[in-house]
Amino acid sequence: MPIRxxxxxxxxxxxxxxxxxxxxxxxxxxxxxxxxxLDAEGIPTCGPRTLLxxxxxxxxxxxxxxxxxxxxxxLLQITFTDASMTVEIARAFPGLPLALWAFxxxxxxxxxxxxxxxxxxxxAHALGRAEVPHGWLFSAPxxxxxxxxIRAALxxxxxxxxxxxxxxxxxxxSAAVTAIDAALRNRRIGLVGEHPGGFDTCxxxxxxxxxxxxxGSVTPLPLGDLFERxxxxxxxxxxxxxxxxxxxxxxxxxxxxGQLEKSLRLLEGLRGLKAAHGLDAFAVRCWPETFxxxxxAICGPMGILTEAGTPCACEADVMGAVTTxxxxxxxxxxxxxxxxVDMDEASDTGVFWHCGSAPLSMRDPECPARAQIHSNRKMPxxxxxxxxxxxxxxxxxxxARNGLALALGAGEVIRAPMSFTGTSAVVRFDGGAKxxxxxxxxxxxxxxxxxxxxxxxxxxxxxxxxxGLPVIDxxxxxxxx
Numbered sequence: 001m002p003i004r005x006x007x008x009x010x011x012x013x014x015x016x017x018x019x020x021x022x023x024x025x026x027x028x029x030x031x032x033x034x035x036x037x038l039d040a041e042g043i044p045t046c047g048p049r050t051l052l053x054x055x056x057x058x059x060x061x062x063x064x065x066x067x068x069x070x071x072x073x074x075l076l077q078i079t080f081t082d083a084s085m086t087v088e089i090a091r092a093f094p095g096l097p098l099a100l101w102a103f104x105x106x107x108x109x110x111x112x113x114x115x116x117x118x119x120x121x122x123x124a125h126a127l128g129r130a131e132v133p134h135g136w137l138f139s140a141p142x143x144x145x146x147x148x149x150i151r152a153a154l155x156x157x158x159x160x161x162x163x164x165x166x167x168x169x170x171x172x173x174s175a176a177v178t179a180i181d182a183a184l185r186n187r188r189i190g191l192v193g194e195h196p197g198g199f200d201t202c203x204x205x206x207x208x209x210x211x212x213x214x215x216g217s218v219t220p221l222p223l224g225d226l227f228e229r230x231x232x233x234x235x236x237x238x239x240x241x242x243x244x245x246x247x248x249x250x251x252x253x254x255x256x257x258g259q260l261e262k263s264l265r266l267l268e269g270l271r272g273l274k275a276a277h278g279l280d281a282f283a284v285r286c287w288p289e290t291f292x293x294x295x296x297a298i299c300g301p302m303g304i305l306t307e308a309g310t311p312c313a314c315e316a317d318v319m320g321a322v323t324t325x326x327x328x329x330x331x332x333x334x335x336x337x338x339x340x341v342d343m344d345e346a347s348d349t350g351v352f353w354h355c356g357s358a359p360l361s362m363r364d365p366e367c368p369a370r371a372q373i374h375s376n377r378k379m380p381x382x383x384x385x386x387x388x389x390x391x392x393x394x395x396x397x398x399x400a401r402n403g404l405a406l407a408l409g410a411g412e413v414i415r416a417p418m419s420f421t422g423t424s425a426v427v428r429f430d431g432g433a434k435x436x437x438x439x440x441x442x443x444x445x446x447x448x449x450x451x452x453x454x455x456x457x458x459x460x461x462x463x464x465x466x467x468g469l470p471v472i473d474x475x476x477x478x479x480x481x
Contacts, residue, residue: 010071011044012154015061015089018051021376022079023113027051030103030114031078033141041147044071051078058085062092072097072154075123080115082198083126090132099135099153100124104342107351107419107426111375118339121440121447126200128401128444133159136441138343162400162443162472167465176330176459177466183329185214190273193223193285195316201446202283204318208404212322212397212467219277223285227294230262230269237268245300245381248360249371255380259296260371263381266290267301274310281321283313291377299356299374300381303423306336307359313337313448314354320448323397327450330459331393334359335452342419343437350427350436351419352451356382358423362453364388364415375421387425389415394451395460398472400444406464407445408457409436409474430475439474 016031018024028051035049052058073096075086090098102120105113117138127134135153139146189209195202209218241264246252252260270282282305290298302312311324320337327335336359338352356372363369363385372384389412396407409429416426429436461471 007071008151010069011046012072012074013047013062013065013070014038014045014074014076015047015058016049016051016076016078017058017081017085018053018078019081020053022115023111024051026113027078030141031076034076034101034103037141037146043147043150046070055085055088058089062089067093067096070096072099074150074154075100077102077116077119077123078114080119080122082196083123083200084198086123087126087130087132090127090130090134097135097154097156098132099137099150099156101150101153102136102138104138104140104344107342109418110421112341112353112420112422115341117343118341118447121340121445122199122201124441125400125444125446126198128159129200129399131159131401133157138437159401160442162405163439164405164470164472167406167461167469167471169465170458170462173459173462177463180326180329180459180463181214184212184216184325187213187216187280187325188278189216189218189281189283189318189321190277190279191218191220191283191316191318192226192273193289193316195285196287199315201448202315202317202320203399209318209322218318219279221273221277223289226266226269226273229272230265230294233265233268238265241267245371249369249383252371255371255373260380262294263296263298263300266294266296266298267304270301270305270312279310281311281313281325283316283318283321285316286314287377291374291379295379297355297374297377297379297382299354300383303357303359303383306357307334307361311335311337312357314357317446317448319397319399320446320450323395324450326397326460327393327395327452330456330463331452331454333452333454334361335450336362337448337450339447340440340449343433345434348428348433349414350429350433351424352387352427353420353422353424356384356422358383358385358387362387366415367418372421383423384421385423386416386418387413387423389413390453391455392427392451392453393456393460394449394474396445396449398445400446405470405472406460407443407449407472407474408460410455410457411436411475436475439472443472445472
């Protein structure tokens with residue numbers, strides 16, 4: 001159904017989406033500021049003004065509403081959420097203009113209290129795969145010109161085409177491309193558990209994976225198998241891993257010791273699955289069951305295994321694991337799969353982050369590695385450090401809008417204070433943060449990208465050309481400073 005233009009005489013249905021595992025009082029303050037600004041700008045609204053934490057609350061909020069009475073829908077992405085309700089709400093009001101509003105939060109060195117930008121990223125990808133036109137903005141409630149930005153976001157009546165182009169072959173890189181193919185051929189990815197509901201970003205097609213990996217495959221494994229292996233882990237091996245963790249991370253004595261040992265037993269469980277099934281990478285359902293059923297975090301063990309040469313993708317993201325294998329093969333370095341959690345035009349930087357799974361080889365030598373607990377679930381083991389400065393290339397084998405392409409970008413990790421607890425990097429993108437953010441969300445990419453140190457975009461593009469994959473430029477060369 002075609003999307004009609006927003007009617008300024010009718011109220012906009014505003015729905016504030018959030019999750020209770022984030023900082024609820026902080027989220028409530030952002031929601032209150034957003035509604036106050038909408039009122040001050042004279043934008044008529046309807047709908048609940050309390051945070052909607054689950055599907056039942058969201059469905060209750062839209063029950064019985066007549067689409068003809070509404071001028072549009074504005075979803076406030078107050079915290080990170082999955083995209084299931086975003087898509088359901090959009091489908092409940094076909095033909096209505098829809099916009100997403102996400103919120104920056106201070107890089108204060110503590111907990112990532114909202115993770116709103118990443119939620120925007122996830123939602124935009126899901127709407128793209130559902131073929132739902134939408135606009136978006138990433139803006140503080142007190143930003144100048146906000147009313148105009150919201151009205152502009154509600155005028156998106158068609159899905160934009162991603163900035164896709166044909167990959168350019170380069171005969172001079174044929175040996176490097178051949179080496180990549182050899183490194184990827186017949187690789188096997190262990191899928192431990194299933195991706196969380198509402199994470200369209202983590203869906204995968206087994207045939208696509210097999211094609212990208214030259215006959216490789218995905219081996220589905222129940223989470224219970226990992227937990228059983230962890231519980232049966234050899235005591236001597238666990239003691240050795242514990243001693244290694246104490247050498248690698250300061251502050252291990254400050255976290256719950258029983259949970260720390262359980263976490264390191266998960267490391268042995270992953271090793272056991274790798275050996276038993278001949279696996280080369282993992283895509284792991286890292287929450288909530290590792291916390292709620294087993295009793296600790298798996299972030300630290302995933303980082304340790306990634307450092308040892310077996311990439312581990314969070315949230316059972318199979319295509320993220322494939323992308324990391326590709327980045328490793330092209331760079332000869334250890335890659336890492338991250339969320340992009342902030343884009344700041346004032347500093348012209350963004351932030352790469354994950355809870356605490358970065359490989360130690362990426363650590364800034366001026367920042368000691370510390371043992372940390374998960375910011376939401378309060379359990380170890382996570383690593384905490386900032387990443388070393390240097391040139392980077394980022395990539396994603398993306399299924400945006402249900403196609404297949406290779407998204408590429410480049411930038412520089414700069415030395416900066418810790419943005420948020422966990423492992424993170426402040427990145428200055430070629431072409432600037434504004435354009436990188438616009439390309440990331442506008443192209444409806446997945447919320448995970450892989451990166452490694454060095455500039456190897458040419459090699460990746462030459463490989464993409466041999467596979468017939470188009471390229472999405474996240475940081476176009478013509479815009480680079």
